[in-house]
Amino acid sequence: MTFGPARRLLCLGVAIAGSFGCARGSDDASAIRKLDRRTASRATTAEPIQPLEPLPPEPEPLVELGRSLFHEKALSGDGSVACSSCHDLANGGQDGRALSLGVAGKRGEINAPTVLNAALNIAQFWDGRAKTLEDQVDGPIEHPLEMGGDWPTIEATLARNPKYRSAFQAAFGAEPSRAGVKLAIAAFERTLITVDAPFDRWVRGDKNALSAEQREGYELFKAAGCVACHQGQNAGGNMYQRFGVFGNYFQDRGNITKADYGRFNVTHAEADRHVFRVPSLRNVELTAPYFHDGSAETLPQAVKIMAKYQLGKTLSDDQVTKIVAFLKSLTGRTLAAKAPGAGAPT
Numbered sequence: 001m002t003f004g005p006a007r008r009l010l011c012l013g014v015a016i017a018g019s020f021g022c023a024r025g026s027d028d029a030s031a032i033r034k035l036d037r038r039t040a041s042r043a044t045t046a047e048p049i050q051p052l053e054p055l056p057p058e059p060e061p062l063v064e065l066g067r068s069l070f071h072e073k074a075l076s077g078d079g080s081v082a083c084s085s086c087h088d089l090a091n092g093g094q095d096g097r098a099l100s101l102g103v104a105g106k107r108g109e110i111n112a113p114t115v116l117n118a119a120l121n122i123a124q125f126w127d128g129r130a131k132t133l134e135d136q137v138d139g140p141i142e143h144p145l146e147m148g149g150d151w152p153t154i155e156a157t158l159a160r161n162p163k164y165r166s167a168f169q170a171a172f173g174a175e176p177s178r179a180g181v182k183l184a185i186a187a188f189e190r191t192l193i194t195v196d197a198p199f200d201r202w203v204r205g206d207k208n209a210l211s212a213e214q215r216e217g218y219e220l221f222k223a224a225g226c227v228a229c230h231q232g233q234n235a236g237g238n239m240y241q242r243f244g245v246f247g248n249y250f251q252d253r254g255n256i257t258k259a260d261y262g263r264f265n266v267t268h269a270e271a272d273r274h275v276f277r278v279p280s281l282r283n284v285e286l287t288a289p290y291f292h293d294g295s296a297e298t299l300p301q302a303v304k305i306m307a308k309y310q311l312g313k314t315l316s317d318d319q320v321t322k323i324v325a326f327l328k329s330l331t332g333r334t335l336a337a338k339a340p341g342a343g344a345p346t
């Protein structure tokens, strides 16, 4: 990823003022407006949200193996759940539930984020506990509430399947292995970049790609200070921030769980309590319900809660409608989200 001047300045603003950088929404807003004026004559990618580009291509046999494994229920303890059960690529890369359902219908403790564009996030999971997509794979496979699988059984099952044996040979020249499963799934996930969103076409110069309402929504999104946290190619995913900069979201909601501690669970630093990796807003219209607790059922609800707890602001219904219209312009196309094709291992 590139760190353009606009991006650096915004990151710096957040870094210096900490969470309060976002608090001083109007200061931020005027800084951003000045920045916009200064950069107006330069490349349009100086916008704080930049167009998505596909990642460098991965070897085809590796991606196809990863695609099959992503849809493979044999990776779960009772053969009932695949990655795709909770990350439906035809449904925004998530499951549409507040909390996921794993093996034997067990209810999880946190909302399933999308796998679309996850490759661009600084780290994986709401609390960032997995550094890479490869590392992330162990999480769901071994989690008793998700897939409840174990690696020796998975390796043995795949090694008994002639189609997987030849797919692993094609990808790695080796027998099925835990390391191979992780590499292949991660390679497949890196192909799940959504391109060609109306917003991206607009940034690249197609002035008709956004409606007037969406353009106003984008201006509001910047002026209100949302962009201090939701920025970069992924409109998020590149920093950690507290949920509840203004007011105590968790006290107001009640029933605090361990999942609500966020990054504290990883670092055990008091300053990280209720801090989360800022989620990407790419394709956000497809990924309701929202937040790590799945508590916001609609985008207007999520936007109002964000304005209140992250910026200390009350937005009018009209402003919310415009911001939501802008957010819908972040929906792109997946080039690679098809299910495993005929002839692929099943």
Ligand code: HEC
Binding pocket: 070, 075, 081, 082, 083, 084, 085, 086, 087, 100, 101, 102, 103, 108, 110, 111, 112, 113, 114, 115, 118, 121, 123, 124, 125, 126, 127, 133, 136, 137, 140, 141, 145, 146, 147, 185
């Ligand atoms: C039972 C539902 C379920 C299954 C099955 C499942 N996931 Fe997930 N996935 C989740 C939940 C819930 C989270 C969030 C967990 C957290 O942050 O603590 C998640 C998080 C992720 C993330 C991180 C995304 C981000 O933005 O941080 C990736 C990537 C991912 N899963 C990929 C996979 C892969 C690959 C598999 C199969 C090996 C898989 N998942 C299986 C529910 C599931």
Ligand code: HEC
Binding pocket: 019, 022, 221, 224, 225, 226, 227, 228, 229, 230, 241, 242, 243, 245, 276, 277, 278, 279, 280, 281, 284, 287, 289, 290, 291, 292, 293, 299, 302, 303, 306, 307, 310, 311, 323
């Ligand atoms: C101080 C940083 C910060 C600011 C400012 C901010 N957000 Fe967020 N946003 C977050 C964090 C952190 C989360 C994740 C909260 C959670 O679920 O734990 C989030 C979550 C969201 C979500 C839900 C995404 C999902 O997939 O669940 C939406 C939508 C959203 N923000 C929109 C906005 C809008 C619109 C604004 C401006 C009105 C805004 N945000 C301002 C940090 C911020």
